[in-house]
Amino acid sequence: MASACASMAAVRPTVARKVSLPKSRKAAVARRASVPVRAVGIEQEVALDEAPLTLLREGGEDDASSMRARFEKMIRAAQDEIVSAIEELDGQKFQEDAWTRPGGGGGISRVLQDGNVFEKAGVNVSVVYGQMPPEAYRAATGEGGGGKEMIPFFAAGISSVMHPKNPMAPTVHFNYRYFETDAPEGAEGAPRAWWFGGGTDLTPSYIFNDDAAHFHGTLKDVCDKHDETFYPRFKEWADDYFIIKHRMNERRGIGGVFFDDMNDRPQEELLAFATDMAGAVVPAYVPLVAKHKDDEYTETEKEWQQMRRGRYVEFNLVYDRGTTFGLRTGGRIESILMSLPLTARWQYDMQPEEGSREADALDAFRNPRTWVA
Incomplete structure (x- = not known):
């Protein structure tokens, strides 16, 4: 989700899906949408002069062997790899900002603006310790239990969006978290709930079938390595999530994969x-930008790209749960x-000419296509 990693989208409600979830998780999915995100507490950040070795709290359960520490290590490595690849392609360097929070956690933002190839590119990593009310816990986990105390939560993730200058080169977004x-005092059952989520999706202004096949094919190869049901399930999930409802259900782009609430296996x-999905971003995306970064284009094609960028803004500010969560919770x-x-x-009542490349792109956004078998 074009979501800010600082907000983590970690307690965001999950989109209704045609996937096989346990009954308790189905109930959780339905209830999470009604939880007021303003009730979640996240401390204000403090700027750092340089990135720390770890964003985790010292000692306790956040030792090097914990899932928290291993996931942070993974996203930090992924950030380094992706930033390095984009810098090599663009020729400019990312600006880095690091911050922490008094109660633990923090983040590292790396952003490139007005580059040679990219108008704007950012890769964020974040570790968040926060508090949520018991009703948010029950909605998130499907577990019962009493207690009125705020419940500690932990979230870590990497989030990125890349906007190239050339309208023939696509935008990419990915997020893995x-x-x-912990359960509230007095709750029954296991004391801790956990899950993984994320995805990678492509937003071109113009459709190149071979590009779409390469992008989706790369993601499918990774999915198939782990479970051959993943790609068709998560591709459909992405098509259902990235919808701009007020634009006749246009999709933001041509999708990719998207998943949430993954805790049904070890x-x-x-x-x-x-880890493998984050590692697939560079081979799935960078060759497409390298291929098109020097393509010739017209003023009309640039204007179409800017129109599609407007749609991107609309989705992120109106529908993206990570963005809206972050804006509401400080x-x-x-x-x-x-x-x-x-x-x-934003151009009033802009309609592409019938039979044009713009019309073909709009059709692909309104009617998701099958890019790989």
């Missing part, structure tokens, strides 16, 4: 899946809005 929460397996605003392009365009 891990979430834990943590080790899901960590390996998230998250780090620069990280929350990192996903927005530097420039966009």
Whole structure:
């Protein structure tokens, strides 16, 4: 989700899906949408001169062997790899900002603006310790139990959006996250709930079938390595999530994969899946930008790209749960809005000419296509 990693989208409600979830998780999915995110507490950040070795609290359960520490290690490595690849392609360097919070956690934002290839590119990592009310816990986990105390939660993730200058080169977004929460006092059952979520999706202005096949094919190869049901399930989930409802149900782009509430198999397996998916971003995306970064284009084609950027802004500010969660709970605003392009365009009643490449793109956004078998 073009979501800010600072807000984590960790307690965001999950979209209704045609997937096989246990009854308790189905109930949780339905209830999470009604939880007021304003009730979640996240401490204000404090700027750092340089990134720390770890964003985790010292000692306790956050030792090097914990899932928290291993997931943070993974997202930090993924951030380094992706930033390095984009810097090599663009020729410019990312600006880095690091911050922490008094009660633990923090983040590292790396942003490139007005580059040679990219108008704007950002890669954020974040570790968040916060508090949620008991009703949010019950909605998130499907577990019962009493108690009125605020419930600690932990979230870590990586989030990124890349907006190239050339209208023939596509935008990409990806986000991978891990979430834990403790049960409220007096709750029955297991004391801790956890899950993984994330996805990678592509937003081109113009449709190149071979590009779409490469992007989706790369993601499918990773999914198939872990479970051959993943790609068709998560591709459909992405098509259902990235919808701009007020624009006749246009999709933001041509999708990719999207998943949430993954806790139906061992943590080790899901960590390996998230790691491989984050590692697929560079081979899935960078060749497409390298291919099109020097393509010739017209003023009309640039205007169409700016119109599609406007749609991107609309989705992120109106529908993206990570963005809206961050705006309502006082998250780090620069990280929350990192996903927005530097420039966009809104033109009254713009309709593409029938049979044009713009019309073909709009059809692909309104009617999701099958890109790989």
